[in-house]
Amino acid sequence: MIRLRDQVQTRVNELDTEIRHYDSKKQARTFTVDDKQEYDALIRERGEVSQRLAELERDERREIEAGKVRTPAPGTFANERRVGGFTVRDSSVYRPDNGTEVSFLRDLYNARRGDWGAADRLQRNNREMRALTTTATDGGEFAPPGHLVELYARHAKASRVFAEVLGPNVLPAGVSSINIPRVSSGTSVAVQAAQNTALSETDLVSAQLTSGIVTIGGKQVVSLQLLNQGGIPVDQVVFDDLSREHAKQIDTQLLTGTGAGGQLKGWIFTADTGPSEVIWTDAAPTQVTFLKKVAELLNKVATQRFLAPSWIVMHPRRWFWLMAGQDTTNRPLTPPVANGTVNSAAVSSVPVAEGSAGSIYGIPVFLDANVPTNRGAGTNEDSVLAGVGGDSLFWESPLRVEAFDATYADSAGVLLRVLNFSAAIPDRQATSLGLLTGTGLVTPTF
Structure with missing residues (x-):
């Protein structure tokens, strides 16, 4: 509101300057008939704009009296x-x-x-x-x-499932990077060898984790005719596509960003060769073996982080392959939850392509189509992620939507832009970065 009030006040000042110019012409007796018409138009506009300014000032006072902006x-x-x-x-x-x-x-x-x-x-x-x-x-x-x-x-593009699993924090304004401390080596405690002898002492060692601020955005130039006279809801067509692509890209960055070249540091890039990676080498993978490897992955996180993983994320193709698995009597290995969960390592909820799909060993499973399926030597492997809630951090600013006509005026075009700023520190607790990779995760067959 303050910005709008300032814009209106600027216009009042401009009108006052023009009116004073004509007042000077009156005094110099050079005031013509055409001047009279323009002068009257300025006076009318001055009255309308002054009334609008008074309304804005009144609204602003009301907001202040109501407790500013809640x-x-x-x-x-x-x-x-x-x-x-x-x-x-x-x-x-x-x-x-x-x-x-x-x-x-x-x-x-x-x-x-x-x-x-x-x-x-x-x-x-x-x-x-x-x-x-x-x-x-x-x-x-x-x-x-x-x-x-x-x-x-x-809508149809892959959405930001993994970003929502991490749970975004609001990015602080006015910062060029995010820095958080981490204890890289802890203290020691031991049995005292004898009375009056020194207790165990090991200095705590700290380190700093940093993330730069990454800009993720896109643009679309549309004609002025479409924007002002078009018979289609251009808001829904353009904003929908730009913002869905934005959601996909920020999710992809959180999964596979390299942390270099203006990218976020992604989970998979950071977890590769990390302490909680499980490599599954298998030329003939089965759903039963897969469930065992997931158990190994969960164990690796839990025994190093001393907390059980709180979520599992995988590509939809891996989950539906798991659902296709049957035991020796043709019973599904991943039955619907409505059928009961007796002796079931995994259960499925209502079928979904993205989002919450069920659970494995009681841990919620989320499907994300942005999980890469081109990893490994054959560029045909996907990955399975498991982590502890709150251990990895992700910040983002509000989504900004703007329109500009500068540099496009000669072609009667308008640039529509969508962007926001983000930061990520996935390795605040390195042992939480559970990752299942390997040849056992090649393109599944049904």
Whole structure:
């Protein structure tokens, strides 16, 4: 609101300067008929803009008196819901049933060009969206309405399952890197050899883990005609595709980023050759052997971290292959949970392609299609991940949605941009990085 008020105040100042120019012409007796028309138009606009400025100042005072800007806790509103890791609410300004009458992306563009109505709608939408968590406004940008965020989470591209398993933290503003301490070598305690002799002493050794801030974003240039006159909901078409690709890329970075060249440090890259990696070499893998190797993986994490893994993540192809397995009497090795779990190492819930799929040895299993399937010498192996909740850290800033016409004006184009900033430290506890790899995970046959 402060930004909009400043924009309106700037326009008032501009109008006052132009009006004073014509007042000078009046005094110099050079005031023409054409000047009179322009002068009257300026006076009318000055009255309208002054009225709008007064309204904004009144609204601002009301907010200050109401306790400035509060952020309600999730669950405060009846129309609030969780979608793909975000808390979203519906907006009365930009509704999914308004077709192309009111467009969020079109208003982003027009507000920059002095359209006070567009700016006002964006500000009203922002006030309604304050219950958002990681999609709240940042640095004066505008929050996309709830139904567009919902499209962000649910359509055909692989979504950010692993990112949600890690549980994103809000990235602090104004930092160029994230640094956390880690104890790399601990103290010692031992039996005292004899009375009045020295106790055991070993100095604690600490280290620092660091993650740079990574920018993940994309853009799309659309014609001004499509944005302003198009008969399709360009918000849903463009924002949906850009933001779904953003979700896929941030998830991929958290899985396989190298930590170099502007990338995040990913789980698989960090866990390779690590203390909790299990390499499964098998020319004829079976579902029974697979379950044994998963047990070995869980054991490796638990006996080194001294905590049981709290989740397992795998590619959908590995889970459905496991579901196809049968015992010697043709009973499924992974029965539906509705059939009971007696003597079952793994159970499946409602069939899904992504997200929570069931459990193995009582540990929840999540399916993520971004888990790579081109690893190993034959570039045909996938991997299975297991970790302890809270041991690996991931931060991200709000998703920013912006529109620009600079450099595209000569072709009547508008650039739409989606981006955010993120950081990751997967190896805060290196022994938590459970990873099952090897030839036993080649492309499964059914």
